[in-house]
Amino acid sequence: MGFHKISLTGRALKYLSQREHSRLELERKLAPYVEEGEDLAAVLDALEAKNFINPERVAQSVLYRRSGKLGASRVLHELRSKGLDDDTVRAAAEQLKDTEHARAWDVWLRKFGEPATTPQERMKQMRFLASRGFGGDVVNKVLRGQAPDED
The missing domain is CATH 1.10.10 (Arc Repressor Mutant, subunit A)
Structure with a gap:
């Protein structure tokens, strides 16, 4: 051989x-x-x-695989690390913006499922969502118990 x-x-x-x-x-x-x-x-x-x-297909693939678990900042960082151009990353950011609250809510539900009862637990939930790349305003809405359909 x-x-x-x-x-x-x-x-x-x-x-x-x-x-x-x-x-x-x-x-x-x-x-x-x-x-x-x-x-x-x-x-x-x-x-x-x-x-x-094809940069657009790469971006869509990353969005499909990662956006269910990660916030916009983490997903966009991954796109940039793949060397995608600014226009492609900007288009992905637009797509993510509309679903950020709903995605953060789903991640929070799967991980915690109920509001924090102590300041320590609240901080733990905040840190978790922030580490996943969700922005502060969205994290605050989720931790206040504001479901995405109440926007």
Whole structure:
């Protein structure tokens, strides 16, 4: 059985078949495999030209996977870390803004389910929601027991 070398394109397509990847993510993952005479940028350009790498799809994938558990600031940080452009991140922020209270409420319900009875418990709930990336105004609404449909 001979040794078979996977091309950079083949490796990139393997990663893309598992989930959406941004150009920066693929660059980071493929860099260790680049050999003399290979042009990683050209490989990525070709994949982008064929729409295999698509920033909007990457953003939608992250929103779908992460927004149920995380607040906007954490989700947007993840998008930026993937090297997505400002317009794509801004569009994602708009999408998240409308559902922030409802998402924070769902996370709070799953984790705690009932209002805090002591200042310590209230602080614990606040810290938990804040650590998940929910903003202070939304956290306060949730901890006051204000359900999303009361906005």
